[in-house]
Amino acid sequence: MSKGENKNCFVIMPIADCDGYEKGHFAHVYDDIIKPAIDKTEFNAIRADEVKETNFIHLDILKKLIDAPIAVCDLSTRNPNVLFELGIRQAFDKPVVLIQEKGTPKIFDIAPLRYLEYSKEMKYHEVLESQKSLQEAIEATKAAEGDSGNINSIVKLMALSSPAIIPNLDNSNKEVLALDVMRSQMNDLKMMMEMMVHEGRKGISRRSSIAAIEYERIVNKLDKISSLKMDIEQADREYTKLMRDTEEIMMNCGGELDHRMFKYLMDKIYRQREEYFSTR
Incomplete structure (x- = not known):
């Protein structure tokens, strides 16, 4: 070093x-x-x-x-x-x-x-x-x-699109870090860890497996929307579809953990949608 x-x-x-x-x-x-x-x-x-x-x-x-x-x-x-x-x-x-x-x-x-x-x-x-x-x-x-073959990286093993990002930390923005990271990204990582523990339990149901697959599909789609250059109307349609899909899955979740997982996801979609439109 x-x-x-x-x-x-x-x-x-x-x-x-x-x-x-x-x-x-x-x-x-x-x-x-x-x-x-x-x-x-x-x-x-x-x-x-x-x-x-x-x-x-x-x-x-x-x-x-x-x-x-x-x-x-x-x-x-x-x-x-x-x-x-x-x-x-x-x-x-x-x-x-x-x-x-x-x-x-x-x-x-x-x-x-x-x-x-x-x-x-x-x-x-x-x-x-x-x-x-x-x-x-x-x-x-x-x-x-x-x-990419790092065997102790859950991000890579689950083929997640990208890790979380932390802003620069100095004396002037520590409160911003506390609010943005501790409130928002900590919810996301808590959900991720709950998924890991949940899937590690014996007797995981097929319903939960399908929920995990749907969660990954929606997250991947969400990441694609933010990376592609869409007009406002097209982006609005995509976000609306993701929110509709997420809401439907929430209504049919078999367990409390799955329901909370998709509730976190719904909040994430809403936040990203607001940020997307505020920059256009």
Whole structure:
């Protein structure tokens, strides 16, 4: 990396003690496995609890989470904060190495996603092996950034048209970031993560599978409208059709999650339609 380039490796993991684990368990995982592995690479380990630069703590955490060239995420618990931070990384299609304790059920039942497992007992030789494996995974994942075959990118695995985009962050527009990103794009990434967890549950219904396909179809069409040069009347017809299709699917959804998913999509179509016409 060149001088001055971001060398942070953002670590996404439980900070406090979790039910079902001994006191200080994840502190040991960080100190004995994760941080030593990162230290052997060109990166520097950083966690959310170490971000204390300004009064805008949450926004600074968000910026460091997104800007970090690589991240490591421990999925050993279904910690909501961990899933939220992972969702942000995935929404912006930023490289992340997934790890979890051996015996932990997979949260996402997406075959290509790879998890690096470590032993709960953390015996000396197991710790050394885990450090080496994690070091190699970090280096390999960073090297594969931008590769269409990147197996830990949900954006690429789901063939989504593009990742989320964050505006430049400086002292004059932090409030804009808080409003635009936290309200709008966070709804979209929350929906995406809910879809991943939902599809990972056993016994997913055919109705839900069809809903996911329809969702992707409408999103792809929505992206095409914004990229094509249409006259106002043609664009209005396209947006109206998408809203009609989305409303019809919402009325026939079999589950609450699917209904919320398409409600988010309807809001997104409406926002994009308003933005499209305001610039014409």
